Amino acid sequence: MENLKQDLELLYELQKHDVEIYNLREKINKIPFEIEEKKKVLELENKKIKLKIRKENFIRLNSLKNEKETLLDSKEKKINKYLMELNIVKSNDTYKTLLSEIEKTKEYKNILEDEILELMEKIDKEYIIVKTNENELKEIEQKVKNEIYEFKRFTEKxxxxxSEIEKEREKQKLKVNKTILSQYERLLDDGRNEKVICIIDGESCGGCGxxxxxxxxxxxxxYHELVFCDNCSRILLKN
Ligand SMILES: [Zn+2]
Incomplete structure (x- = not known):
């Protein structure tokens, strides 16, 4: 092999492209895990916020308010009924009893009205809590969505x-001796090392040390033949 030194140097240059490609692929391979992590965070936040939202409480307060309003309505009707009766009653005692019934019902009605007001205040507060938390959740969802989108954009980049490096690699490949190239590619396919050919570091293998x-x-x-490291089988080269 006349130009072995030169061939190995050309191969070494080719390998630089392969290493770059390898490193980029490693980065790409990590991205799905990062996306999964983001999704887990979102799920967790979702649970936390859903707990905080307490929609049940909001619904419960509303139905309580409706019950009280129905009751209030019936009391009003009752008062009207008594008032009608008051016009036609004959005895004095019945008249007095009716007046006292009206009074009692009015008192009860007032209590009910206060309770309804109180409930309405609570409902308003609860509604604000629900809305605030729902908005918070929407914001988090949007943030995570954007982050995931960025990951996808990064993958494309x-x-x-x-593919740019691969084009360069193809050009470089044409310059390398075919026999040496096929040996290199066989070692590369073994997947043992991302670097198949390495420059010796003093008296040590530049790959495994x-x-x-x-x-x-x-x-x-x-430079009569290819020389391999006894330990890691990489092709050795000296600059
Ligand atoms: Zn070695």
Whole structure:
């Protein structure tokens, strides 16, 4: 192999693209988990706020108010009925009894009216709580929706970067010796390392850090054949 040194250097450049692609893919792979996390947060907030909203309380107060209003209405009718009777009654005693009944019913009616007013105030307050919390929930939902959308946009951006790098990679690929390239790609397919070829670091493998045998370093420098690390099987190169 005449130009092994040059071929390996070209391959090393090609690998730079592969590493970039690998790193970008790693980023993309993490995104679905991040989206899931956001969804969990939303679910939790949803539960918390739903508890706070207390719609049941609002409904209960309203039905209580309706009951009291019906009662109030019946009391009013009763008073009217007594008043009619008052016009036609003959005996004095019955007249007095009727007057006292009217008085009692009026008192009860006043109590009912106060209670209804009090209930209406409570209902108003409750309504504000319900609305405020519903709005809070809407805001959180919108925020999370936006965040998820941003994640999707980010994924698209990364995909675009990858396809740009892939174009560059294709160009670089044409320059690399076919035999060496196929060996490189086979090692890459093993998925063991994101880096298949590495520059030695002094006397150690630049990939796994293992100290290399002097014989191996010698072989690397001669560029007669491909030299692999005994430990991690990466292709070794010296600059
Ligand atoms: Zn190694």
């Amino acid at each position: 990364l995909e675009k970067e990858i 293992m100290l290399l045998r002097p014989q191996l370093i010698n072989q690397i420098q001669k």
